[in-house]
Every structure is written in structure tokens, then in C-alpha cells.
Amino acid sequence: MPSFAQFGNDLYTGRRQIDFIGRRRTWYLITAVLLVVAAVGLFGRGLNFSLEFEGGSQVQVAKVANTSNFDTRAHDAIRNAVGNADNLQVTKAGASTIKVETKKLGDGSSADTDKVAAALAKEFNTKDSDVTTQFIGPSWGDTVTKKAIQALVVFLLLLALLLAVYFRTWTMAAAALVALVHDLFFTVGIYALTGIEISPATMIGFLTILGYSIYDTVVVFDKVRENTDEAIKTGNRTYAQAANYAVNQTLVRSINTSVVALLPITAILVVGIFLLGPGTLLDLALALFFGIAVGTYSSIFIATPLLVSLRHRESSIKELDKRAHAFQSSQASVLEKSGTTEHTPGESASGVVEPERAKAAAAAMATKTRRREIHPLAKRDED
Numbered sequence: 379m380p381s382f383a384q385f386g387n388d389l390y391t392g393r394r395q396i397d398f399i400g401r402r403r404t405w406y407l408i409t410a411v412l413l414v415v416a417a418v419g420l421f422g423r424g425l426n427f428s429l430e431f432e433g434g435s436q437v438q439v440a441k442v443a444n445t446s447n448f449d450t451r452a453h454d455a456i457r458n459a460v461g462n463a464d465n466l467q468v469t470k471a472g473a474s475t476i477k478v479e480t481k482k483l484g485d486g487s488s489a490d491t492d493k494v495a496a497a498l499a500k501e502f503n504t505k506d507s508d509v510t511t512q513f514i515g516p517s518w519g520d521t522v523t524k525k526a527i528q529a530l531v532v533f534l535l536l537l538a539l540l541l542a543v544y545f546r547t548w549t550m551a552a553a554a555l556v557a558l559v560h561d562l563f564f565t566v567g568i569y570a571l572t573g574i575e576i577s578p579a580t581m582i583g584f585l586t587i588l589g590y591s592i593y594d595t596v597v598v599f600d601k602v603r604e605n606t607d608e609a610i611k612t613g614n615r616t617y618a619q620a621a622n623y624a625v626n627q628t629l630v631r632s633i634n635t636s637v638v639a640l641l642p643i644t645a646i647l648v649v650g651i652f653l654l655g656p657g658t659l660l661d662l663a664l665a666l667f668f669g670i671a672v673g674t675y676s677s678i679f680i681a682t683p684l685l686v687s688l689r690h691r692e693s694s695i696k697e698l699d700k701r702a703h704a705f706q707s708s709q710a711s712v713l714e715k716s717g718t719t720e721h722t723p724g725e726s727a728s729g730v731v732e733p734e735r736a737k738a739a740a741a742a743m744a745t746k747t748r749r750r751e752i753h754p755l756a757k758r759d760e761d
Contacts, residue, residue, distance in 0.1 A: 409560065428575045434514060437510070437512075452498065460483065541555075553595075553684040569668075579661035580662070583665025594632055602682060609698060617699060622682075
């Protein structure tokens, strides 16, 4: 069984290929199903915004020695203090801090807030100074949301302009932006489906993953352009083959980069879940984890296949494909006549011929050319 390094080397050289482009309709179907599921969560269940966006009260009890059954104890203490404990969200932050969040404590007065703070201090056997209360107005969350949307719009516009100038074609910019919007929509859909709370740190994470996603896509597209320029000069492979070859050449790099990025984020998630509890660090790490994983998927299965679908009707691409098919047919013909018929599994997907077969084909075609140079009616010297 070949090692992962050998497998990656075979992908890079073209000896072995995964036909990403030829199966693009399958990837489109899978992606469509996933997006429908995300849309059901987003427009069906909706998003679970944190207190910073909706406004309300937050009470934190620090230095709690006994946190067993903290949820029920907090509910009972608040109910006894103000007569109502509905819509409370009680979580443990770290090993000894209990956090209570709600849109309204009692009647919303400062007196009821003080009653709740005193009741929680008594229930968890802490000092009054260890209990902190905070009221957050919803206007702060509205401001953050508007600024995030503005930043997203500006980012997408500048990105589209930059990609169009860098790659000298609008199709690459369009394919990259579609993959980018897919990453954002699907990540937000996961949050909606699972009911994970969206905080300001989560919003920052959403914007951060856009940069990672586009970076991965640009690396693949740069290789597509390099392979396409070579194919246009030589006429030895179609645009789809050049694009598929580029994805395979960068596949191992994409996987390695994603794994290296996900490992520390996973470590942060573990620490946040089991030690620190809910907070800014956990919210940011969770958004990055989902976003990087989805971004890797889109750069491989969406961006480049979509690019090929957008460009295959262009006259220049049709001309390239015509030249490549003629070249490959001629090459296959001379190889068959010379008895060299065995080919590598990735040859049809990438257009890359193994060095031994390429030499045999060149020799056979050279022999064929020399024979054509002798006119059929020409006489030999010995005649």
C-alpha cells in the first residue's frame, strides 16, 4: 500500500488522479442538498443570538466551591427571590464561575436585580462582592451587526475587483465569490441547525474564515492558470484536464494546511468546553473550526468545478479543447501502433502521460513524420 507521501507525489506528477472535474455534477448535487439543509435551519429555526444582540441582564457568581446541580439551584434561587425564573440561561464559565443570562430579571428594576444577586450569593455560599451584575442594551448588538454587514459587503466588492485584475478573467472572481458565500451561508446554517449561540466573537470568526477560504481558493486558481497557460502553448490537454490536474496538485497541500490549522483550534475547543466554559475564546474557535473545514471543501469541490462550468463555452476554451483532443487522439494512435498501450489511471483526467509513454509516443510520432517526408513516388538511390 503506497504511503501518503507517495500518493501525494503521484497526484502532483499526474500518475494518479482524482476526477474532481468530471464528477462535478455529483459535487453540485451534494452541495445543493447541504445548502437546503442549512437554509431550513436558517429560515426555519432561525439564529440564536446572544445577550449582546438582544439585550438583557447578566449575573456572574465567582469563586463557587460547589457547582453540583448549579442549573437547578440557580433557577430555584431566582424564582424564590423575584417569583419568576423563566427564559434563564445558566452556564458554568471555567471551574468556579456560574453565569446567568436572561432578557429580564423580575420586573427589570434595579431592586429585583439586587435581590437576584443576593439570592445567588447565598445559594452558592459566596460573598456579595463575588457577584457581578450587568445590563446590556440591544442597540449595541444592532451596531455590531450593521458594522459586520458593511465590512462583509466592502470585503466582497474589493475581493471581486482584486481577483478579476489578478487572474484577468471575471469567471475566476465569480467562482471564488460563490465558494466564499457558500462557506459563510453553510457555517451560519450549522449554527442555526444546532442552536449554538451567536456572539460578537462569533461574528468576528465568520469574517475571519472568509480570508482563509479565499486564500485556499486562490492557491488552487493560481495553479489552474499556470496549467492552462502551459496547455495553450502546447495544446496537449483540455481546460478541464488542466483544472483537474491543478486541484490534484494542490490537494495534499490543502489537506495539510487545513489539518495544521484545525489542530490548535481543536485544542482551544477542548480547553474551552471542559475547562473555561462559554466565552469569547470558545465562540471564536467554534466559528473558525466550522469555517476552515467548510472552506477546504469548497476550494476543492465547488470553486474549480464551477470555474470549468463557467468557462467551457468560451471560444478560446473550445479551441483549446479541440487541439487537445486532436493531440491526444494522435498520441494514442501512434502508441497503439507501436504496441505501447498501457496507460496510467490519471491520464484521462489530467492529460498527463507517464514519462516512459511520452518518450515512446514522441519516438513513434518522429518516425511517422520522417516517413511522411519521403514522397511515395520518390526512388531510392539503389534503384
